[in-house]
Amino acid sequence: MTINKSKYELLFQVDSPKDIRDFNLHQLKQLASEIREYLIDVISQTGGHFGGGLGAVELTIALHKVFDTPKDLLIWDVGHQAYPHKILTGRRDAMTSIRKLNGISGFLKRDESKYDVFGAGHASTSISAAVGMAIARDHLKKDHKVVAIIGDGAMTGGMAYEGLNNAGVLKPNLIVVLNDNQMSISPNVWQYANYFNEIIAHPEFQKLKGAIWDLTGKLDQFGDGIRKVAVRLESGIKSIITPGMLFEALGFRYFGPIDGHNLGKLINIFEKVKNLKGPILVHTITEKGKGYKPAESNKEKFHGISPFDKLTGHIIKKSSAAPKYTTVFGNAMVELVSKNPKIVGITAAMPDGTGLNILQKEYPDNFYDTGIAEQHAITFAAGLAAEGITPVAAIYSTFLQRAFDQIIHDIALQKLHVVLALDRGGLVGADGPTHHGAFDLTYLRLIPNIVVMAPKDESELRDMLYTAVEKYHDGPIALRYPRGEAVGVPLKENFEEIPIGKGEILKKGKDVALLAVGKMVSYSNEAARILGEAGIDAEVINMRFIKPLDKELLDYVASKFDKIITLEENTIVGGFGSGVLEYFGAKNYKNDILRIGLPDDFVEQGSQAELHALLGIDPVGISKKVEVFVNELGVKEGISA
Numbered sequence: 001m002t003i004n005k006s007k008y009e010l011l012f013q014v015d016s017p018k019d020i021r022d023f024n025l026h027q028l029k030q031l032a033s034e035i036r037e038y039l040i041d042v043i044s045q046t047g048g049h050f051g052g053g054l055g056a057v058e059l060t061i062a063l064h065k066v067f068d069t070p071k072d073l074l075i076w077d078v079g080h081q082a083y084p085h086k087i088l089t090g091r092r093d094a095m096t097s098i099r100k101l102n103g104i105s106g107f108l109k110r111d112e113s114k115y116d117v118f119g120a121g122h123a124s125t126s127i128s129a130a131v132g133m134a135i136a137r138d139h140l141k142k143d144h145k146v147v148a149i150i151g152d153g154a155m156t157g158g159m160a161y162e163g164l165n166n167a168g169v170l171k172p173n174l175i176v177v178l179n180d181n182q183m184s185i186s187p188n189v190w191q192y193a194n195y196f197n198e199i200i201a202h203p204e205f206q207k208l209k210g211a212i213w214d215l216t217g218k219l220d221q222f223g224d225g226i227r228k229v230a231v232r233l234e235s236g237i238k239s240i241i242t243p244g245m246l247f248e249a250l251g252f253r254y255f256g257p258i259d260g261h262n263l264g265k266l267i268n269i270f271e272k273v274k275n276l277k278g279p280i281l282v283h284t285i286t287e288k289g290k291g292y293k294p295a296e297s298n299k300e301k302f303h304g305i306s307p308f309d310k311l312t313g314h315i316i317k318k319s320s321a322a323p324k325y326t327t328v329f330g331n332a333m334v335e336l337v338s339k340n341p342k343i344v345g346i347t348a349a350m351p352d353g354t355g356l357n358i359l360q361k362e363y364p365d366n367f368y369d370t371g372i373a374e375q376h377a378i379t380f381a382a383g384l385a386a387e388g389i390t391p392v393a394a395i396y397s398t399f400l401q402r403a404f405d406q407i408i409h410d411i412a413l414q415k416l417h418v419v420l421a422l423d424r425g426g427l428v429g430a431d432g433p434t435h436h437g438a439f440d441l442t443y444l445r446l447i448p449n450i451v452v453m454a455p456k457d458e459s460e461l462r463d464m465l466y467t468a469v470e471k472y473h474d475g476p477i478a479l480r481y482p483r484g485e486a487v488g489v490p491l492k493e494n495f496e497e498i499p500i501g502k503g504e505i506l507k508k509g510k511d512v513a514l515l516a517v518g519k520m521v522s523y524s525n526e527a528a529r530i531l532g533e534a535g536i537d538a539e540v541i542n543m544r545f546i547k548p549l550d551k552e553l554l555d556y557v558a559s560k561f562d563k564i565i566t567l568e569e570n571t572i573v574g575g576f577g578s579g580v581l582e583y584f585g586a587k588n589y590k591n592d593i594l595r596i597g598l599p600d601d602f603v604e605q606g607s608q609a610e611l612h613a614l615l616g617i618d619p620v621g622i623s624k625k626v627e628v629f630v631n632e633l634g635v636k637e638g639i640s641a
């Protein structure tokens with residue numbers, strides 16, 4: 001990677017936040033522009049999350065300047081806006097390895113740095129964590145500050161309000177910085193923002209802002225001497241008009257809105273609030289992508305980006321033969337809705353990521369974005385289903401973990417027909433352990449009356465989606481598919497129903513059976529070819545359904561083969577292979593079974609191909625495991641991952 005260090009005057013003198021604490025405002029401003037330049041230099045070559053970090057440069061500098069980090073605790077929400085924080089906290093040079101195998105994480109990680117005081121990746125956790133850390137501080141009679149930094153997107157998550165509410169009740173000394181750039185990944189769906197903007201634009205507010213708000217010290221200046229009077233005035237006007245009303249009602253003192261790119265003002269406000277008692281909310285307004293024109297004008301594209309040409313902002317494209325699963329899903333939704341207007345698509349703040357943006361464009365009335373609110377999205381879907389709509393909730397596997405109880409309590413128990421489309425099932429690659437879809441087959445399979453299926457390719461994905469929406473099923477019906485490019489098979493003109501609970505034999509063999517689901521089917525085909533060269537004739541079966549299992553097919557396999565291998569891109573614990581074992585156990589079948597899947601551990605980051613190879617679950621790795629199993633081990637119920 002080429003980084004021209006000589007053009008940076010200050011950045012390479014900063015190895016920890018201590019190094020900036022004596023900088024004057026002029027130097028801090030220069031540092032801000034150097035951090036931006038560096039982010040553009042590095043991320044244009046590595047790819048990664050980009051717009052959020054560009055928008056948070058001044059905020060990050062001001063926080064590390066004013067607070068005594070790492071003694072004072074900065075708790076970042078989600079983490080992708082924390083790249084400037086990484087740069088300032090000793091990871092400047094390591095930024096070139098961000099999101100790569102053995103490199104630094106794209107999110108916060110406690111074991112990566114003492115400045116990452118709380119891990120992140122999933123949204124809306126920072127306030128709850130901060131409340132816990134502030135209460136722990138008080139319990140242990142320590143005296144440091146606790147600061148949570150949360151975006152307006154993450155503020156759409158219900159957990160943020162649970163945290164605010166609890167802070168309002170417990171009243172620890174705690175600062176929440178709301179970094180409001182009016183964007184989630186896509187334009188934010190935060191009703192409060194509308195209310196807030198209305199108030200800010202209101203002529204009465206503008207008058208009051210001059211007359212009273214400055215006086216109370218709530219805006220740019222502080223007048224401590226007149227605070228007592230001001231507080232009375234403040235509560236008098238609070239009922240009339242105030243942008244922070246929501247937070248005030250929850251027990252916070254609200255300061256803002258502050259220009260989040262004005263370093264002087266940010267430092268000033270943090271200096272003033274850092275010793276105040278009780279929960280404080282500082283509301284900063286920032287611009288996502290700030291300082292890099294292409295990112296300012298296309299905020300969605302530059303939220304997270306692959307390597308790009310920094311002069312033009314154009315992505316450096318790798319050509320690919322196959323479409324993405326996500327795109328095939330989005331297009332299939334449009335076709336299905338065109339035939340059945342009772343079908344609707346639901347996303348929790350990921351219209352582009354799930355492909356539902358295609359539906360949004362074609363059928364806006366059949367599309368809903370709930371914000372980062374997976375739990376609500378699922379119960380919202382249940383409500384729709386209860387009244388005769390067929391909802392398809394498209395949520396990444398990792399984020400659906402949030403809505404486990406809603407699937408059980410609101411959908412399955414009430415036998416409601418809700419389709420769950422789990423994108424990014426399996427290893428996702430560079431986002432790493434917070435984002436791998438490693439657990440869904442397990443957490444779904446245990447739910448009574450659910451159907452769980454995984455397509456072997458994009459054509460089967462279409463048929464499974466069709467089956468899921470059109471075949472009425474008393475309960476949730478889930479389909480999970482991987483991140484990234486599909487197999488590249490031709491797509492049929494029409495949809496075909498897939499009989500529930502029926503697998504298919506793809507290749508007959510006589511030595512050993514490979515029972516695979518999802519992505520592992522194409523890998524098994526390839527592994528069987530490699531095994532053939534080694535003289536092992538493997539039968540390949542696409543099981544399609546994790547629940548209900550195809551019992552007839554399992555009986556056949558049990559009677560034909562001594563050695564059977566199950567393959568899934570899911571934790572080895574409690575997934576598809578476990579289901580097969582349970583069935584064999586119940587039937588008292590004595591075959592030797594080897595389960596291949598993800599380890600009972602958190603898998604680190606790296607490209608999908610690197611991780612598959614490392615774990616031995618790519619075709620070569622699979623064929624090696626099978627060969628050992630067939631020729632030597634013969635272990636009953638062997639586990640491999």
Ligand SMILES: Cc1ncc(C[n+]2csc(CCOP(=O)(O)OP(=O)(O)O)c2C)c(N)n1
Nearest residue numbers: 052121122123151152153154183184185349
């Ligand atoms: C529970 C959960 N759902 C969805 C996501 C995907 N996601 C990552 S960032 C993001 C938007 C966050 O917006 P905001 O908090 O405003 O931060 P910004 O990028 O604007 O700085 C979303 C939806 C997530 N990380 N966690």
